Amino acid sequence: xxxxxxxxxxxxxxxxxxxxxxxxxxxxxxxxxxxxxxxxxxxxxxxxxxxxxxxxxxxxxxxxxxxxxxxxxxxxxxxxxxxxxxxxxxxxxxxxxxxxxxxxxxxxxxxxxxxxxxxxxxxxxxxxxxxxxxxxxxxxxxxxxxxxxxxxxxxxxxxxxxxxxxxxxxxxxxxxxxxxxxxxxxxxxxxxxxxxxxxxxxxxxxxxxxxxxxxxxxxxxxxxxxxxxxxxxxxxxxxxxxxxxxxxxxxxxxxxxxxxxxxxxxxxxxxxxxxxxxxxxxxxxxxxxxxxxxxxxxxxxxxxxxxxxxxxxxxxxxxxxxxxxxxxxxxxxxxxxxxxxxxxxxxxxxxxxxxxxxxxxxxxxxx
Amino acid sequence: xxxxxxxxxxxxxxxxxxxxxxxxxxxxxxxxxxxxxxxxxxxxxxxxxxxxxxxxxxxxxxxxxxxxxxxxxxxxxxxxxxxxxxxxxxxxxxxxxxxxxxxxxxxxxxxxxxxx
Numbered sequence: 028x029x030x031x032x033x034x035x036x037x038x039x040x041x042x043x044x045x046x047x048x049x050x051x052x053x054x055x056x057x058x059x060x061x062x063x064x065x066x067x068x069x070x071x072x073x074x075x076x077x078x079x080x081x082x083x084x085x086x087x088x089x090x091x092x093x094x095x096x097x098x099x100x101x102x103x104x105x106x107x108x109x110x111x112x113x114x115x116x117x118x119x120x121x122x123x124x125x126x127x128x129x130x131x132x133x134x135x136x137x138x139x140x141x142x143x144x145x146x147x148x149x150x151x152x153x154x155x156x157x158x159x160x161x162x163x164x165x166x167x168x169x170x171x172x173x174x175x176x177x178x179x180x181x182x183x184x185x186x187x188x189x190x191x192x193x194x195x196x197x198x199x200x201x202x203x204x205x206x207x208x209x210x211x212x213x214x215x216x217x218x219x220x221x222x223x224x225x226x227x228x229x230x231x232x233x234x235x236x237x238x239x240x241x242x243x244x245x246x247x248x249x250x251x252x253x254x255x256x257x258x259x260x261x262x263x264x265x266x267x268x269x270x271x272x273x274x275x276x277x278x279x280x281x282x283x284x285x286x287x288x289x290x291x292x293x294x295x296x297x298x299x300x301x302x303x304x305x306x307x308x309x310x311x312x313x314x315x316x317x318x319x320x321x322x323x324x325x326x327x328x329x330x331x332x333x334x335x336x337x338x339x340x341x342x343x344x345x346x347x348x349x350x351x352x353x354x355x356x357x358x359x360x361x362x363x364x365x366x367x368x369x370x371x372x373x374x375x376x377x378x379x380x381x382x383x384x385x386x387x388x389x390x391x392x393x394x
Numbered sequence: 395x396x397x398x399x400x401x402x403x404x405x406x407x408x409x410x411x412x413x414x415x416x417x418x419x420x421x422x423x424x425x426x427x428x429x430x431x432x433x434x435x436x437x438x439x440x441x442x443x444x445x446x447x448x449x450x451x452x453x454x455x456x457x458x459x460x461x462x463x464x465x466x467x468x469x470x471x472x473x474x475x476x477x478x479x480x481x482x483x484x485x486x487x488x489x490x491x492x493x494x495x496x497x498x499x500x501x502x503x504x505x506x507x508x509x510x
Contacts, residue, residue, distance in 0.1 A: 128493055131489065132489040136482060146469035146473075146474040152469050153466075227503065235492055239488055242484065388484045388485065389481070392480070
């Protein structure tokens, strides 16, 4: 009888005090995904995976390790996901008003500021750079950079990146309000619809890939897969492939990505003061990104005849399409007749491109 | 648009002014670290020679860089600030070039329409 219970409950002896904490973290992620609808497609698998790998002698670890080696260690999953994301994005608003891309560039300031802060906190260059890319507000870019630089904090970086992306509606508005006056928030920006030709739409992904590739070769894979997805969308002759990339491919990869990331959420790796520090630095990255975009818009207003509502600068953070919705709603709240949506979407997709460029530059600097 | 282009031009100038200095510093320090990083002399010599002749494969470089990175110390504030400057200038440079191409494409498209 004793032997029977010993064989049945023997595994209990392998419990560590950190494992229940990881279950709690997993449960919080699942709660946020289901109850608060915060990035559920990623936080839910990550939360469940966190529980899965933190059971004593978990048999899932080997399976997840196989998935990790097959899909993340070689950066395959995030890159394939980028094809789907590229196929989903309509770059029309940027092509309509190209100067919106400047805001996307300005809002990457948080990445480099965080690099400085992480270095001050004592992180080694590869880890500091990987942590900084949380500010790209772009999961696949964060994974690719952290993995390529061999950072040991991949799990914490992913949790921070996806959590803050989901928290954009909470993080951004106070920063925007702090940096703008009521008058500035009321600035109206009429939208002038131009006819963007199909040729421009087709040439755009090709030209962007070539330009980025020449200057930041580290970003070629990232930007190339993103733009390939967009080319599928815009070419007009591969609609079924475009739809597959947008739905089937993106969903499949997302499904595996969240679970696989959990391989790096084992208690002995994840539970450390560094994780808390990374969460803090991630928040700094998002705040400074937002501030960078807003401040750049304010500087542009000094030179520009047509005044720009500085709130739209905050959308350069990437986090598509959450950030554009947040700022659009803020504009409507200030003035119900002020429709900023097309501008915010334009800046937001510019941020998507700029964040990939920033990731590529970081790779060029540190690889 | 003229103002934007002039600002971009200034950024390009800044970039060209900063990059050579930064790259020279980086290359010198990378070369030093390669030699010092080798545990034994033959390794250091081989690595240095390979760097000089630029015959390393990409995989080897990646592995060596990872090994070196592990031995590195955190960046100083000055170094991090330099990376920040290089990064922001780089992003604006790429973005500026994309905008420029889009503006040119737009003008060419408009001219064709007018001709039609």
